[in-house]
Amino acid sequence: MVGPSPDTDFRITFFNDTPVVQLPPRLTVLEAVAFKKSCQQFLQENATQQLVFDLSQTKFIDSSGIGALVSNVKLAREKKVELVLRGVHPQVMAVLSMTGLDQVLTIEPPSQSATTTPVKKSENQLPATHPSVRSWIKRGIDVVGALVGLAITAILFTPIVIAIKLDNPGPIFFSQIRCGWMGRRFQVWKFRSMCVDAEALKDKIENQATGAFFKNENDPRVTRVGRVLRKTSLDELPQFWNVLKGEMSLVGTRPPTPDEVERYEVPEWQRLDVKPGMTGEWQVNGRSQVRNFEDVIRLDLRYQENWSLIYDLKLIVKTILVLFRKNSGAY
Incomplete structure (x- = not known):
C-alpha cells in the first residue's frame, strides 16, 4: 500500500x-x-x-x-x-x-514581525485530496439524488415508523458518530433496526470480521423488522439528509466509526481522502460478505483510483440491482 x-x-x-x-x-x-x-x-x-x-x-x-x-x-x-x-x-x-x-x-x-492578513475560513482553503471532492457535477448529482431520496423516504416514512414501533417500542431513528472526509466527524442517521440498548451490548457480541470494523451475521440485537430494513437497505434512507448536507455522497467509501479510525495505521487513512458514500465498491462487491478489513481498504482505494462521474453512475445502477438480488442484503 x-x-x-x-x-x-x-x-x-x-x-x-x-x-x-x-x-x-x-x-x-x-x-x-x-x-x-x-x-x-x-x-x-x-x-x-x-x-x-x-x-x-x-x-x-x-x-x-x-x-x-x-x-x-x-x-x-x-x-x-x-x-x-x-x-x-x-x-x-x-x-x-x-x-x-x-x-x-x-x-x-x-x-x-510577519505581515500577515487574517484569512477568513473557507471551503476553498481545504485541500483537494481527490478530484471527486472538488467536482461540482458530482455535488450536483448528490443534491438531486438526495432530494429524490428524501421524497421516497417521506412516502415510506409512515409504514416504516409503524412497523418499528409495533415490533420494538423506542426511538424511530438511530444516530451514530462517523468519520467522513479527512476524518471530520459527523452524525449519521438511520431508521432504527436494533434494540434500544444495542450500543451498550456491542461488547458482548462476537465480531466475525477481522480488522478495524464490526460484523456479525446473526447479531441478536437486530429486531425482526430491522432485518427486513437491512435486507432492503431501507434503514439507510435517512442518510439522504447527510448527503444533502454535504457530509456524505451518494457514492464513496464506507464511513467508519471513530473507534475504527483509532486503530488505523497511517496508510489506511487514505480511504478518508474522499467523502463517504451511501454506496460504493464494498456495497456492490460482497456487501456483508466482506469481513476482512484489508478487503475494505482494497475496495475503497480501488474506488479512488477508478473514480469518474460515469463510474459513480455505474455503481449506483449496480447498487439498485444488488438490492433485488437474493442474499445480497446487509445484516
Whole structure:
C-alpha cells in the first residue's frame, strides 16, 4: 500500500534545546509514514518536555498526514510531551480546524514581525485530496439524488415508523458518530433496526470480521423488522439528509466509526481522502460478505483510483440491482 520511502528527511534538530521537526511542503502518505516513524522513534528514545513541528513550508496535507499527526499526538500524551505546531499556513489551519486537531494541539500564533492578513475560513482553503471532492457535477448529482431520496423516504416514512414501533417500542431513528472526509466527524442517521440498548451490548457480541470494523451475521440485537430494513437497505434512507448536507455522497467509501479510525495505521487513512458514500465498491462487491478489513481498504482505494462521474453512475445502477438480488442484503 505504501511505495518507496520519500526523499524527505525527518531528522530532528535542536533550537534552544528544543527539538524541532521540519515538515515538507506536502504531507501525503509516503511522507506521513516516514514522519510518524521518525517522531515516534525520537519520543521513545529521548526524554523531552516539548517537541515542535515546523510547518512553515507545508501547504498541503491529506488524510494520511492527519493520521500521522493523530498517531504522534497519542504517543506524545503517553510520554507527557507537549506538541507545538509552528508556522501553520491557512490551508493547513483549515484542515486542523475541520478535524478538531486545533483543539488538542498547541499552535503558535504567527510571528509578530510577519505581515500577515487574517484569512477568513473557507471551503476553498481545504485541500483537494481527490478530484471527486472538488467536482461540482458530482455535488450536483448528490443534491438531486438526495432530494429524490428524501421524497421516497417521506412516502415510506409512515409504514416504516409503524412497523418499528409495533415490533420494538423506542426511538424511530438511530444516530451514530462517523468519520467522513479527512476524518471530520459527523452524525449519521438511520431508521432504527436494533434494540434500544444495542450500543451498550456491542461488547458482548462476537465480531466475525477481522480488522478495524464490526460484523456479525446473526447479531441478536437486530429486531425482526430491522432485518427486513437491512435486507432492503431501507434503514439507510435517512442518510439522504447527510448527503444533502454535504457530509456524505451518494457514492464513496464506507464511513467508519471513530473507534475504527483509532486503530488505523497511517496508510489506511487514505480511504478518508474522499467523502463517504451511501454506496460504493464494498456495497456492490460482497456487501456483508466482506469481513476482512484489508478487503475494505482494497475496495475503497480501488474506488479512488477508478473514480469518474460515469463510474459513480455505474455503481449506483449496480447498487439498485444488488438490492433485488437474493442474499445480497446487509445484516
